[in-house]
Amino acid sequence: MQKLTFPRMGESWRTFKMLLEDLGNEVVVPPRPSKRTLDLGVRYSPEFACFPLKILTGTYLEAIEMGADTIVTSGGIGPCRAGEYAMLHHKILADLGHNIKMVVFEPPRFYPFNFIKNVYILNRARHSIRGIIALIKKAWRKLQALDNAEKLSHVIRPRELITGTTTRVYRKGLEWIDQAYTNEQIIDAETAALEALRNVPQNPEAEVLRVGIVGEIYVLLEPASNLEIEETLGNLGVEVERSMFLTGWTRDNTWTETTEGMTVKAAAEPYLPELVGGHGRDSIGNTILCAKRGFDGMIQLAPFTCIPEIVARTILPKVSRDYDIPVLTFFLDEQTGKAGMTTRLEAFVDLMRRKKHFRQGNGLLTG
Structure with missing residues (x-):
């Protein structure tokens, strides 16, 4: 075999x-x-x-x-x-x-x-063909459950009372979903995982920033490649919304492009009307859409030498100025260290927080 x-x-x-x-x-x-x-x-x-x-x-x-x-x-x-x-x-x-x-x-x-x-x-x-379709549908349902649990963890983590609680509960939920086999078991495991995450003790008065993350698909989806940036941001009080999950990417590449995908293209068109490969155009379009939704900042994750993301990187400063949203880019390779990344993230979070206070009239945008 x-x-x-x-x-x-x-x-x-x-x-x-x-x-x-x-x-x-x-x-x-x-x-x-x-x-x-x-x-x-x-x-x-x-x-x-x-x-x-x-x-x-x-x-x-x-x-x-x-x-x-x-x-x-x-x-x-x-x-x-x-x-x-x-x-x-x-x-x-x-x-x-x-x-x-x-x-x-x-x-x-x-x-x-x-x-x-x-x-x-x-x-x-x-x-049989019918049997294969049933197996694919079941796998799709499990993939949805995994993505839904991850999305909720990004919301809960910056609000948790005890640092690390969300991550521990999330990992336990992943195991429940992993062990589920039938469609009914997958639905039950997802429900239990989401409920466990919602029950994590939270600070209702936490000052939470919202940051969108865009970039190349692999470094977005594999935490080992981006040095667990989403967890680090969550621990800094940032709610992360990633532009891409595998369920969304699969929908756009399987039968027909989703409305969401077409909306991203339309948003990027004034700045980048052509396909440059990879997810370069998506990085531009999602940054604009997040800015319109009132996000506090954006982070671009790009593999070193990735041409589509380099193209996007040259355009993002203009998008940042036009939509008044801070953008931070990380080019990732084997030399990237977690300590250096964390230092840059801490400075970026501080910048966004002071900018937010300034807008609210609660402080001055000074050093």
Whole structure:
């Protein structure tokens, strides 16, 4: 039996593991990216490759050590190197002597036959079409539950009375959702996880800032790649709203573009009317939409050398001036340290708080 692995992006691995096992495969869960993961990726990837490619190189090598012989991953379209990741990873691994099979899912909205062919390859249990659809729907429901729990944790964390409570409760909720198997169990586990989060003791008078986070999908979704920035911000009294979750990205790339996706494009058009690949245009559009909703600031997360996010970075200062919203950019690579990031975040939070006081007439915007 083939042993499958896949890129690790946040908590979505819990869904992919269940679906692939339901289809009759043995799954090697990729380990959470660590210093060793990054060391392996840096050693065997091209020097100027973007950060996600390096992390995934290390992830695949660790999964191969654990017995994986097949990698299930995504492709991509447009002027972004992510669409070439699978081919480059296959070559890197082959050069290192690993005979690995790649199953690459292109966006089903543009390549439906690729999707059907790959599902057939992975359907080792030989489920009927109706059975496959039922399994995909169940996996989708679990992915929604995971995303909903994470979204609520971002709201509760800056208001908690005891630092760290939300994170502990959230992780417990993740385990409940992970252990749920049927649709009914998934719904019950989600309900219990959300209720547990709402019951975290909170300070009703907490002064909470609202910050939107935009950027490239991998560094947005994988906490190990962004040094747990959302948790750090929450502990600083900031409610985070991330521009992208895997459920939203999947909807936009599966059947048809969502209204939300089209709204983001329309917002960005005066500044960036063309597709530049990746999520560069989304970073512009979501920044504008968050500014209109009264957010206190924006943070852009970008892999070092990521061209779409570099393009967005050159435009964001004008967006910041036009909409009077502070924007902070982090370019992430193997040299990025958590201490330095935390220091910059503390200064940014202080700036936003003083700006908010100034607007409310409660203080002066002075050093």
